[in-house]
Amino acid sequence: MNKRRFFLRQVAHTSAGVLLGSSFLSAATRNALTGMATFPDAGADDDTFWEQVKQAYTVNANMINLNNGGVSPQPRAVQEAVEHYNRLSNETPSYYMWRILDQGREPVRDKLAALAGCSPEEIAINRNSSEALETVIFGLPLKAGDEVVLTKQDYPNMINAWKQREHRDGIVLKWINLELPIEDEKTIVDAFASAITPRTRILHVTHMINWTGQILPAKALSQLAAQHGIEVLLDAAHTFAHFPYDIKDLGVTYMGTSLHKWLCAPFGSGMLYIQKDKIGKIYPLLAAPDPTSEDIRKFENLGTRSFAIEQGIGHAVEFHHMIGTERKGKRLHYLKNYWVEQAQSIPGFQLHTSLKPEWGCALSNFSLEGRDIGDLSSFLYNKYKVHTVPINWENIHGIRVTPNVYTATRDLDRFVEGIWAYTKT
Ligand SMILES: Cc1ncc(COP(=O)(O)O)c(C=O)c1O
Structure with a gap:
């Protein structure tokens, strides 16, 4: 067995152990996880393994859901973790939520950073891609006349956020219209390049266009941005934990994703990545004691929220490792x-x-x-x-x-x- 395969096998094995170590799991969940762990070397077409994966979910037996692009269901192990943490919270909410579960956010941050390929000091945990991306869109210090390049195929929430800045602050939106599908990097890079002017400050790049599944070449677009001394905001709603990549390798400046999509984490969980040296200049959407702080945690002043959901993210990461991104x-x-x-x-x-x-x-x-x-x-x-x-x-x-x-x-x-x-x- 080659070294990489051995390593991935060890990770899957460890994650199975972590999940199975949870005292609150039902027998059905234990069976499903044990079943999955029985086939460490199963490939993409090995239906025996993937049938075990199916058992680890609670999908409707009478309906075939082919709209996982909207939002993904959570595996049983994640659902049961959220239920457990929620029940615990309800015993004495202020004690369990603020003194106990809140302490679990740092380990979750570490796990997400390891999966994303960046430092935990660059990851903020929040509720979804919209919140992550709008934190950057509204937090960026842009002035009237500054330009943003984006496409007509971007996600409506993001388009609306940029339009709101256009309306309120007088920034200028430069639109590209992509004819999809495109299987040529140069065509896409040239389209973005043609919209760049000396006033351009940032490229808004949707990593996977949600309407058709088109992947945009984030790394090549980051290189283009670097040549012009500008930044890239990556909408990775559909790519994180869908297929393998490292944020650092892509070289984007900012990235937002929804963990309830391909990571199969609890509904209402998301993540924001900001390159370390850019954190200070982004104002948080919800105010922090020092808006110019260089601590990524300034983006987590959400007030009281579901700590059970945040903790469930950690279980989703472990489940994800049992399959492996590759x-x-x-x-x-x-x-x-x-x-x-x-x-x-x-x-x-x-x-x-x-x-x-x-x-x-x-x-x-x-x-x-x-x-x-x-x-x-x-x-x-x-x-x-x-x-x-x-x-x-x-x-x-x-x-x-x-x-x-x-x-x-x-x-x-x-x-x-x-x-x-x-x-x-
Ligand atoms: C490309 C893209 N960006 C952003 C979002 C917003 O995700 P959320 O609703 O989780 O904030 C979606 C949702 O489908 C999307 O497809």
Whole structure:
């Protein structure tokens, strides 16, 4: 066994031990975790292992959820951790929340930083990508006339936040319109480069475009930004814990993500990364004693919130390690290609996402020529109980399909059967 594989195997083994060491786990959860740990070397196409992973979730047996792009369910082990910490909090809230559970935030920060590939001093824990990214958008010292480059395919909350600054502070938004999918780095870098002027201060980059699953080359765009002495804000809502990368390697200045997406952490958990030497200049969204402090914790003045949710993040990281980011990325890519390769022979099938791992992963978007996507999505749900989401945004019109680690290949067979059936209506 090579060294890397041995290391990953050890990590998975340790994480299984950590989770199984929790006194509050149900028998069903213990069985599922033990089952997963039985196949340390299973690959992306080894359904015996992935069936065990499915057992570790509590998915609806009568519905096939292919909208994991919206939000992911939590594994049983995470749900039970949140329930445990919540019950504990309710025994004596001010004591358990402020004196006990609040102390657990630093270990969670350490775990997230290790997974992200940066220092814990660069990670703030919060509630979601919107909060993380808007902290930077509203906290940046920009003045009238300063320019921001962004795309028409970015996420609405982020677009609205930038527009609010445009309206209030007179900053200037420079829009790029991407024709997706794109499988060429230069095309994307050139599009951003063409919008840069001497007034540009920052590039807003969506790491994975949520509408179609297109991956943007964050590292190349950071290099472009560096050549112009400007910064990059990375919307990593869809990429953290989805496929492997290190924040430091990407070289972005700021990054925000939702942990309730691909990490499968509790609903309402997120993370903000700020390069250490930039923390001081970003004002927090919720005031701290010293807004110019260089301590990343100044972004955590959220007041009273669910400490049970924060603590559940630590359990989600351990569960994630039991699969491993590399193996997870490969499986998600495998599942996407699995259904698309079957669907490609359906008359009129059009895919709006790349099948290459550098340009896409779990998330994809398709349409049927001449057919209404809303009608198709309703048909899939009404007749096959397959849950998808129709997307109509700017130049993108198609059905978004997002499997997750608990999706079985038989679920995807049924989904493709549903598309075939629709073509006969
Ligand atoms: C690209 C992108 N950015 C930001 C968000 C916002 O995430 P949240 O609702 O968790 O704040 C989403 C949500 O789907 C997204 O897809």
